[in-house]
Amino acid sequence: MRRPLARFWTHCCLALGLGVAGNAWAAHAYAQFGDIRYPPGFAHFAYVNPAAPKGGEISLVPPTRQSNFDKYNPFTLKGSAPPSMLSMMFDTLLVGNMDEPTTAYGLLASDVAVAMDRMSVTFQIHPQARFHNGDPVLASDVRHSFERLTSKQAAPQYRTYFGEVKGATVLGERSIRFDFVRPNSELPLIVGSLPVFSQKWGLAGGVHQPLDQLVTDIPIASGPYRIGRVQFGKDITYERDPAYWARDLNVRKGQFNFDRITYKIYKDPTAQLEAFKAGEFDYMQSFIAREWARAFTGRAFERGELIKAELQHGNAGDFQGFLFNTRRDKFQDVRVRLAIALAMDFEWLNRQLFYNAYSRVRGYFVASDFEAKGRPGPDELALLNPLRSKLPGAVFEQDVPQPPQTALDPASGQTLRDHLRQARDLLQAAGWTYKEGALRNAKGQAFSIEFLDNSGSMGRVVTPFAKNLEKLGIQVQYKVIDFALLQKRMDVFDFDIISNRTVGSEAPGTELLERYGSQSADVEGSGNVIGLKDPAVDALLDKVVSATSRPELVVSLRALDRVLRHGHYVVAHWYGAVHRVSWRAKAFARPTDLPRYYQPEKLVTTVWWSPNALATAPSTAAQAVKKAP
Template sequence: MPRPILLLFTLLALLAPHPGLAEPPHHGIAMHGDLALPADFTALPYVNPAAPKGGTIRQAVTGSFDSLHPHIVKGVPALGMGYVFETLLTRSWDEPFSLYGLLADRVEVADDRSAVTFHIDPKARWQDGTPLTAADVLFSLEAQRRDGTPNRRLFYAKVTAAEAPDPQTVRFAFAANPDGSIDREMPLLMGLMPIHSKAFWSTRDFSRTTLEPILGSGPYRVASVDPGRRIVYERVRDYWGRDRPVRVGQFNADRLEFDYYRDDSVALEAFKAGQGDVRYESDPAKWATGYDGPALRDGRIVREELPNHRPEPARGLIFNTRRPLFADVRVRRALGMAPDFDWIGRSLFHGLLTRTASYYPNSELAAQGLPQGEELQALAPFRDRLPPDLFTKPFTLPEAGNGSGNGPAGLRANRREALRLLEQAGWRVRDGRLTDDAGNRFAFEILLSDPSEERVALEFARSLEPLGIAARVRTVDSAQFQARLERFDFDMTMRWWASSLSPGNEQLYYYGSDAAGQEGSRNLAGIRDPVVDALARSIAAATTRDALVGRVRALDRVLLRGHYMVPLYHSPVDRIARWATLHRPAVTPLYGPMLESWWVE
């Protein structure tokens, strides 16, 4: 699905002062090093503080929705709900991972990161005008620990104590890891916890989906809903945080409208017809040929390619290793050798995408060459449990096809190697069919939700036919797709993992053994590897940026050798089309363009 532009994530209060809280309150937290912005900053560096207010920003998107509650497992939430809810702190998208005060105007962090205290801004208000207090924060923690999404339940389980010494102060303490270390990311994760109104939910069930607008504290509220088809947000005119430095120059449009379409080609035509104001284009074929028309030629539609320095999503055809068919790494590696990805890239994507060779592509976090420095140090304790050539041979993707220099002969060689690996795993071609010793054929289903993904999936399935493998592509509606993903009811699917420049606890949610058995988690591949667990857990404990980068590269290298997906492609730039009446600031932040800072002329 094309990505819409969204923003798009009591032990401390003992009567005696906590020795780790000796530093005075600060205006934010940086994961590593110091904050880039001083305490007296007036606006984020990538906004236009003088941007005018007013107008409407419309997006034509694909998919559907059946809920306005984005913080539970059930349902498919509407896009844009992040503008309704707020957090104690908020990100600067021009730094790897730094948070600045939003609902909380001051924060104190223990020296060892074992505790954090947030001081809530006395001006903070819910959209009905009532004060937002520490009681709401404590309610939000308990509600999301009980009924929230699996990643939040995983993170918030580390809170060992929470209390509100007064209505404007909330304090959290955190459990140590099994090795005695402290998860240094936890103060930041608590700063990013969505805050809900205790009074609003006192007469409602937090665990249930709802199409009733939920009370928030953010700059927008839900104005109207047509379930599955359309949602409209209106700017809160008396928004409490409009003068906060982290909000100046943002949320400028009076209305945000999301119109849903079942087919992305129809959504593109709606944009070109003026029924949308901005579109993030993830399909290179559409970018190359789909925008031509009078509006583009006369300058009413503007197309831009904006570089970014964030990790792009690691997209691929993901194996469900819970299925016995894909439990053997040799099988997974073999299937990745069959396609001619060079031909797919040129024919389907006009050569505009880069083949993904990392779980953190387009960033400094991607493993390259041989492990060294901090990365080698992170891998060393597991040397006896890792393939020896991981330390001596760089990871490379199979190359074959006319664009790789070795032509069809290279593709045939890859498929011979694939058959050799399959034979080692107990599979042989008999009468043109790949079967095991019991005569069971190697056959599986590729589950999709977006018809635009069918082209790649069908090419992949066709590439397996010479190996005697029968792969069937099945596309279902978004609600059924989401339900099957949450139950891990699929053989293979086309999805992605997205990470920031400062990965942390979510890596266990993506790849950890515990998450593999937790329905609704993002460990779609069912990875259960103690080495992956240890490396993923170590990332959040890194005390320097260099250590974090080394540990992420180590995890990347181990995941790549596990062949948990057949990697596809990513774009090194953001391709955005907009009508000329929509304007953006001159500065693009580290993570790429942020629609909340744009304005309508």
């Protein structure tokens, strides 16, 4: 019989009326702050159809800028893995859901215990858990996965993400403990999200090949899908495993219903959209307002063959902007960064290009409780005052910075011309003056900016922005390159300004260390695109990851948002309040109710099903997989 999953935390056990279990307090799920929706013995998540039929197949395109793939290993820095490989193939110890941001239930783990001092967590592995090759998932496999992912052979993001985990100790065949550097209520969720793979992946002659040398070897994982038909570098099909060990668990009930899910990759976005209209694939998401308004039209939409919908959600807004590479000397002065931001006229862009479909990104935690407002209150000051010597006085004396706004009527507010005058003065104060047809520093070097893009879609934004910058004497180059080259240049920080989007989070935490922490600024491939090294930011990040309650998390994130916004590290972009998606009507059936927090691609591949599903099992995936040339 499956043991109930337990959650343990010290700050709410008495309120729950729980009993003592050794050195820990137990309940049926782990929640970072005790907010659990589903009771013990729940049947399935509320947003799924538990009777959804299995069968059918769909094709879609990745919602990213990916233009190819050249490996089957999603854990290394070099190269590109197929889209959605992690979610399709790799099970984790715990699994979250689309209703709760900081709660997880058991998947590979049938039980989890967090020590009273919060310095360790112990997992019991589900006795039925199996890899695709039929082997049981054992504690030694979990430890192997952890050690490989935190080695230098893996992408550096994993070392940062698991950076507060001391190590993993096998306690028994199906029992493993993770020890922590310090108490952190989020760490059980972090180690619970560890992708687990078999020790036999990459094993040859009794010796494990280095992880970064596993390129075309098919991972041995335990998830709902295996790799099926592949057109290497272009298309990949995932085939549902009819013997998937967790198919009847409550955390998987009504999910992963399609027999085959194919991802098609197009290098040209226009060709991609036309292929969708022509029936080459079944679903896509639109991120461009003009495209949504003018290109998602035609007879297929008029006849109802293609559905066009704006799906509501409760997600925090996505953070998006032009990010400065502060490793470059020209961007190290905050006045320069602010001056460049003043030259972008969002209100004009929204009217002329975006059909007024967007709202302006104000801070780093968009449309959430974590946004800083006004001047710091007593709760924020308690965190900021000890850092006063490391922060500009404006953090304490001024309202949190807002993106510049332009007005059609000069009498009602500032115009672009006003902003450009301010920018000119800021640049001059920073040592940049207009000479010999260009903005130059004291050495006579001209100020130039290179914008990189992989699709060309950002060109219509960069063009008017560049014209405004050129009025200041800044030379602008806009270059469209292949995504693989763009990714490589980002990995080694060889860029001036890059357009970047980060999906919003309802509970930001440890991932912020990798995004804004000093320790990741010089690590190739890290998420610290800005190159931020700020002791005050590091101190606030420490407060974020050590928060033991939701109010503590909120105030620490507001203080962090305030400090980052005073640094003017980005030219803020925009965000939308809905998911704009389109799909082929005959390809999908779906539940009536939407979950609160979700990304549409995951909703489609996880929860929707085929209205004409056949009770036929997919072909053996292993027979369809071919080694890459």
